[in-house]
Amino acid sequence: MKSNQRLDTMKKGQKYKIAKLHTKGKLMHKLLDMGFVVGSEVEVVREAPLYDPMELKIHNYSISLRKSEANLIEVEK
């Protein structure tokens, strides 16, 4: 089922596949360089103590994104 799930609202401890990047320019470059390519598996590790940013695991390393940026990444189960 196609749905429009965004990474920022995803559950802790769950794994998702990247479906689409809704970004352009610098942010898209940066995300691609860090391995946010379509089909990659990403896991939500935790939120920061003040609920933003969030920590993710992708390609077996940890990375943090602000939720405003994670909102631009479409994921699927």
Added chain:
Amino acid sequence: MTNIKVALAGQPNCGKSTIFNMVSGIDQHIANYPGVTVDKKTGNFKYDNHKIEMVDLPGTYSFSSYSLEERVAKDFIISENPDVIVNVIDASNIKRNLYLTFQLLEIGMPVVVVLNMMDVAQRRGIEINSEKISQMLGCRVIEASGAKGIGSQEIMQAIVDTAAETEVYEDFKINYEELEPHIAVIEDKIKDTISPLNKRWMAIKVLEGDATIIKYLKKEYFDIEELSKIQEDKFHSLYDKDTVSFLATFRYDSADIIYHKAIVEKKKGIETITDKADKIILNRWLALPILFAIMFLIYELAIVGGYKLTDYTWPILASIKNFVIDISPAPYLTDVPMITDFAIWMINSANALVNYVPIFFILFVLIAIMEDVGYMPRMAFILDKIFKKFGLHGQSTLPLVLGGAMVGGCAVPGVMATKGIADDRARMATILTVPYMNCLAKVPFYTLLLGAFFKPDMAIMMFFISTATIFIALIIAKLLTSTFLRTRETAPFVMELPPYHLPTIKGVLLSAAQRVWIYIYKVLTIVLAVAIVLFAMLQYPGISDESKIKYDTQLTKALDTFEKKAKKSKYYEEVDTKDEIADLLNYYSGYKSKRMVASGKDGAKAVDAKYKVINPNYFKFIKPRKDKDARTINKTLRKLSKVRNRILRNIKNEKVENSLLGMAGKSIEPITKYAGFDWKINVAFLSSFAARESAVATLGSLYENNQVDSQRAEDAMAQNSGYTPLHAVAIIIFMLLTPPCIATMIVVKMQTNSYGWMIFATFFPVFLGVVISGLVFTLGTSYGWSGVEAMTYFYLSIASLAVVLGLWPSKTINWKGGIKIPKKTDGLYKNYEKNLMKGENQND
């Protein structure tokens, strides 16, 4: 002997600098890449009859031109044409690291891959077949561990071997399948270029929209950008993919192939030490307390501990000062040679700054440890939400703490620590707000004022002073990022949280020593230059002729009295000429000052013994004991010395008042009077530019009571200045906002790479200081506030202003244009609109 030029490339956190330190030893040279503030480290070493020059490129995740570091790295490759590129890879995070490796291989220069942190990979159960990787990539692959010192010889051998084989080198080529025809079009277009760089690589970079390469090629092919655009659009219409994400996906897929063929992970899915540690360190409830504890520890160790250490280093500096005084020409009665004055002034200025070296060294060691361990990005992760609201970045935490968020710090290491902040706007805002933090040297100044005017309310006043700065800094950061810095480049918050690593002692000490050296070399030289200027401004034009005559008469009178009294003693012959008296006076004051700094009975005895040797005849006048005639001389000598000191002080004060600096202080009195500052305060502030310490010294000497020698500076100020506590509050507020000292200005210049910002960082606080302290003083006078009341109102207003600004929405729209999209209530559509705008924003 051949020369080999090597570029060392690698992603951040791959342990590149430990490899660099291991291979090149301590023969390192640090400079900046031209025009930017990125460190360029060069190491020189010899291996097997080859001279190798290794340049450490900035760590980059990719090799496009989107960040400053990437542009710098690419410029180096284009202009310096290295013989070999050494690519350091974190063996425990190989997939993402290979993403960069593919880009480096495509450049068309020979590459040596170094698999660093092999020990960590092994511990994590990652088995790597480096031979297989070597065959697949067509380059040498060396296994190493920088932290353990393994692999140095092999790396050097590989560099030398690879450099020798450049003739048999075959271009590395990825088959990009459906993109190939488009690459061919661009490659064909540039086939006659005079550039020595690999054409296929340039063609790929053009299709990626790489600004550096496009600019480079535009000199020959002005329409290259348009041509590339046509190809990109064609590709997009054929396959519904854009070139940038196609290339990135392709490279990650390629990395994935190597990962699956050459690597076996035996402990996949098992928690690593980093995972376990982060469960505590980044825990929702524990993260903040741990962070504050670490900050407190740094503060205790460096600022408090380092300050104690200066108790031991200060006597060394004091003895240097005494040595300088000893070799300078001695004063003759009230006539102090200018060269002596100058020598003392210079040594005081230098000592005031060198005194902080122990504190800095400890600070820099602690920072290096935190950097190497990997705590820095986690600190940013924890606090980003708060700082983001004020236009700052999570990574602003450390600079602000070092600057003195806790009662006292120093802006110099604070500003220097802003280097790693990825977001340019936040970095600039941090650089410009760190100087508002409470610097250590301001503390004695506050103590002086509080001691003089707020004895009963000292604690609450000190609390206000030490916490007000953080509110001020946040307000200013918000102000700057939404005005002057509004258009500065921002970077998305996409930050790696690297695994924890034990730091190496060598790496930590090297980094700390290099930073201390920058401080000594860059800061001290300029501060001394400014000290010379200030000295001249305090000396000229000097005292008037009438005053000279006045002081001469006073001296003659004192000498007459001395003679009259001394005649009664049988030792009169020993002191019956002016030269002898001058000598004796110097001997006496020299003895007195040495006795003051001597510690304990033994110290005093040593000084006694020393002076007995220097001149046994004079010594009896200083310590007459039972000798009645000597006591007569002693008594009158003491009186003469007192008179001489008073004359010297009066001359000095008059000199200051008449000097250029004094005139400057007086000329701004019409403005500063609204804040209640008279020219004396102005002069103290002006002279504190060289080093903050001198503000206290200048004020102290200006308010010294000439009759009573033993009066403390606080009491002298309270009694003699005619100030009220409200005056003191205005002075304190000005001092809180006061401009950075020269040392800070120099590092601001270094970090912003702009004199304009340095000047702004100097005069904006002065402007703010005059306006706000003037406001508080004027309001306070008309409403009859007490000092504490005025300070409380000031504190409450800035605190609430900071809170209000923090609640204000932090993102403002600073772009326009694009397609006009009619407003719809549909959630999905709204999201699309938001993203579209975001994309356009990031495009420029």
